[in-house]
Amino acid sequence: MLKSLHVEGTTLLHRLSVRTKLAVLFAASLAVFLTVDPFVLGGAVLLSALVFATVGVSFSQAVSRLAWPLVSIGLVAGATAFFETPVHGLVVLFRFATLILLAATVTASTEVGDFMEEITRLMMPFERLGLVNAADIGLALGLVLRFVPEIATRYESLREAHAARGLPVRPLKMLAPLIILTLKDADMIAMAIDARGLRRH
Amino acid sequence: MSTRDLVLTALFTAIIIVLGIIPPITLAFVPVPITAQSMGVMLAGCIIGAKRGALAYLLLILMVAVGLPVLSGGRGGLAVLAGPTGGYIAGWVVGTFVTGLVAERIVRETQGGARQIAGFFLASIIGGIGVVYLMGTIWLAINTGMGFVAALSANAVFLPGDILKAGIAALAARAVLVGYPLLPQRS
Numbered sequence: 001m002l003k004s005l006h007v008e009g010t011t012l013l014h015r016l017s018v019r020t021k022l023a024v025l026f027a028a029s030l031a032v033f034l035t036v037d038p039f040v041l042g043g044a045v046l047l048s049a050l051v052f053a054t055v056g057v058s059f060s061q062a063v064s065r066l067a068w069p070l071v072s073i074g075l076v077a078g079a080t081a082f083f084e085t086p087v088h089g090l091v092v093l094f095r096f097a098t099l100i101l102l103a104a105t106v107t108a109s110t111e112v113g114d115f116m117e118e119i120t121r122l123m124m125p126f127e128r129l130g131l132v133n134a135a136d137i138g139l140a141l142g143l144v145l146r147f148v149p150e151i152a153t154r155y156e157s158l159r160e161a162h163a164a165r166g167l168p169v170r171p172l173k174m175l176a177p178l179i180i181l182t183l184k185d186a187d188m189i190a191m192a193i194d195a196r197g198l199r200r201h
Numbered sequence: 202m203s204t205r206d207l208v209l210t211a212l213f214t215a216i217i218i219v220l221g222i223i224p225p226i227t228l229a230f231v232p233v234p235i236t237a238q239s240m241g242v243m244l245a246g247c248i249i250g251a252k253r254g255a256l257a258y259l260l261l262i263l264m265v266a267v268g269l270p271v272l273s274g275g276r277g278g279l280a281v282l283a284g285p286t287g288g289y290i291a292g293w294v295v296g297t298f299v300t301g302l303v304a305e306r307i308v309r310e311t312q313g314g315a316r317q318i319a320g321f322f323l324a325s326i327i328g329g330i331g332v333v334y335l336m337g338t339i340w341l342a343i344n345t346g347m348g349f350v351a352a353l354s355a356n357a358v359f360l361p362g363d364i365l366k367a368g369i370a371a372l373a374a375r376a377v378l379v380g381y382p383l384l385p386q387r388s
Contacts, residue, residue: 176376
């Protein structure tokens with residue numbers, strides 16, 4: 001149901017560490033604001049498109065992944081061109097297109113598990129400060145992945161129950177029962193977690 | 202943080218994801234279908250309160266960042282966060298927190314139904330619309346060099362739909378408060 005956006009492969013980008021990739025992405029997000037030359041930024045878009053092409057995302061996948069972000073930057077660039085100058089709009093378009101392509105590259109070349117490990121490591125300093133329990137993040141993520149299919153099934157049975165009684169199926173009517181039924185399980189799940197000693201303090 | 206709070210947070214994140222999978226809500230008098238997920242900020246704040254609601258959204262954004270297609274329409278990945286609309290996504294977390302904070306202060310279990318619905322509606326407007334628009338617009342204005350007022354006016358298109366969503370979220374939150382109250386109360 002929740003299929004990761006990671007694409008299998010053994011390219012150089014797949015082999016780079018998560019930390020390096022995130023650092024490069026962060027550096028790029030600062031670098032694109034250093035210039036206002038549309039030609040330089042246009043070159044950056046081409047370059048990042050080439051990098052994105054190397055990770056092995058098929059054309060149709062690329063379209064479905066990039067369509068929405070590109071439409072949103074298109075709208076923003078259009079508004080900028082309208083309120084400011086057309087060149088300004090183009091600069092905005094190129095800046096964000098570069099970042100979106102690079103970000104999509106990192107997502108496609110990184111496995112969820114590796115990403116989570118890196119995040120847990122990044123959280124360690126905060127754990128030492130007592131602000132967060134790094135292991136809790138993984139536990140919470142696991143719970144979400146475990147319960148999304150179950151809640152979706154519950155929605156289906158609510159829908160069928162409505163249909164069976166001849167009631168019009170209105171998502172609005174199902175919102176409250178769906179939320180109540182789901183959250184009522186919280187005590188049981190919490191008890192099960194504590195009984196198994198999954199959270200150590 | 203108690204284990205129960207952790208579980209409630211994770212369950213609500215899961216609910217927000219499912220709201221992005223189910224078919225959009227169509228109302229007889231509105232031409233555009235409403236994605237149930239877009240009410241998540243208001244629902245989370247009004248139902249599980251400020252702290253747990255904001256954490257549920259942090260968890261959702263974490264899932265987006267690591268490349269899971271958890272947003273409506275199967276969107277996800279760092280590309281969603283890197284775009285010019287990133288400010289709105291950060292606004293979800295703060296907006297949920299503010300929605301929860303207002304709801305915790307003005308809605309009481311002892312109040313009548315109409316007052317509770319009005320309280321949730323107000324909380325949703327302040328947090329789910331005010332805070333989210335404000336943060337999204339500031340980010341947009343900084344990143345595009347567009348004037349703040351021009352960027353803010355671009356939000357106007359979404360305002361009627363969002364006010365309607367605040368109404369729906371208020372009704373749902375009140376129904377949950379009656380059936381299974383979870384909102385912490387502050388004086």
